[in-house]
Amino acid sequence: MATTDRFALQNGDRSNGDSTGNGIEVEGLVREFKKGPRAVDGIELSVPRGEIYGFLGPNGAGKSTTVHMLTTLLPPTAGSARVAGHDIIREGAAVRDEIGVALQEAALDQLLTGREHMRLQAGMHGIGREEGQRSGDALLERVGLADAADRRVGAYSGGMKRRLDLALALVHRPTILFLDEPTTGLDIQSRQALWDEVARLSRDEGVTVFLTTQYLEEADALADRVGIIDRGKLVAEGTPAQLKAAIGRPSVEAVPADAAEIERLEAVLARFGDPLPAARGAAAVRLADGTEELAEVVRGLDGERIKVADLKLHAPSLDDVFLAKTGRSLEGAGEQDTSEPVREAVPA
């Protein structure tokens, strides 16, 4: 097939899914590494075409291993998956043809310029020189790198590298985009710019996005649906609103002014709901009757003459969902869980 024909096909007749209408279908996906536990342990999920699916979990939860399998870089130990209608094991080349991938490392050649990267990527996909140059320039413009296009990547900031990585993933007009922790280490402005572009791709171009993240706000702001993964298992799935609604009630957390009063404070809070894990020196409960109970909590503490240094009302968050499902807070869960050797075991 001539390169220009191939590109025309990419622009037009692409299904972005299988007969079920899903861009991604995963059934019982497992990955085991030698001398290690199951990094991915029987994941089942489906992502309809055009959806942004947030895959949320702490470091070492199995997010990157899942992405490596779905993008054909790592064979699964068991289970199956179809991406854009193609089996990831038997039709690896067809899968790669349909997907764009920005892996966690933002692997770029420090000695090449942004424009040279675009040219190389287009060439590797068999896109003709003129078409590659035209679309490469357009993508660089879109991700805000037009002015820096002829600078070597070694001089780029972290945010610029991430944006170039995204542009490279889009060179061949993929129908499904995998982004593995695309905003890790970025400043707020760069993060917002990347979110805007990902949202635009989904909204305007119908691209299916599978996005892994360890940031709650990222999943909350960007994802149509969220899957929460912990220790290789999918522990919850739904829209952010559904997941938070399932937790339902808000919680209150209080810190006594005198640390010695923590037990008395816990006893007062226990009158209003079930205790929750809290930060050191604090006590927390899930309010049985919702936010209107906050005034009663304050009155109760005042009645017992317990001085409070801090009092917080938490609306349910995805962290609460994670906490409810795993018994741990998402923040720091990765550090607690050292069982998974994903980063070392996945081929670099």
Add this chain to the structure above:
Amino acid sequence: MSGSTAKALLPTQTKYLAWRSLLRTARQPIIIVPPLVFPLFLLAINASGLDAATSIPGFPADSYLAFALAFPFMQGAIFATNTAGTNIAEDIGSGFFNRLSLTPMRGPSLLAGQLTGVLLIGTIQAVAFLAAGLAAGAAIESGVVGALVIFVLTLAIAAAFGTIGLFAGLRTGSGEAVQGLFPVMFILLFLSSAALPRDLIAQDWFQTVATINPVSYLIEGLRSLIITGWDAEALALAFAIAIAIFTLGLAASTIALRERLVRT
């Protein structure tokens, strides 16, 4: 993408990967300068310090400079091992290899592309060493055509040693491991007929090692063009050994690439 379409991409991908390899090489003086400077430096020391060797009965040249001129060509080729291996190991370590793996990349295009940078350095070396030798007073007995054959043989040797580097880089994925090959290659060079003709090496063990060492025949092929003229046997041996190393290295690299490329 069908298999035939992927195959059709092979020349295009090779072209782009070769282009990248050339850009990377040209932008890293550190991998161009040492392979030029160190061999010339050693040549200068040897030529000035060992000139008395020409008075040994049976020594095949009047000028030790002309005799030793083949040495930097071989030394430069050894640098090719390092360059090719380090580049691919860096790509594996940085994740750039994964980026390429996610395209319809064909294995042969990667290997050929990576070797292009090595050949660029080989070309620069061949021109520089010939020019330095001629400027210092060495004569090429085989003439202008012989100089061209030296050029071709140098590139063949560089490509051959480049495949060894590629294999090491792909097998280990470690730049340090590739660097570890460097001293081994130098030992091979020094245990060859680089400094003296094999029949003039007095130590039996050294003569035996030099005789079974393929590097001796590569050097003797290059040297024959400089000090003898046209020696068909020496040339045939040199080209045959370069091609054999290239073939074995390429086969080993292809297997290592297949193992490294675990994509489904």
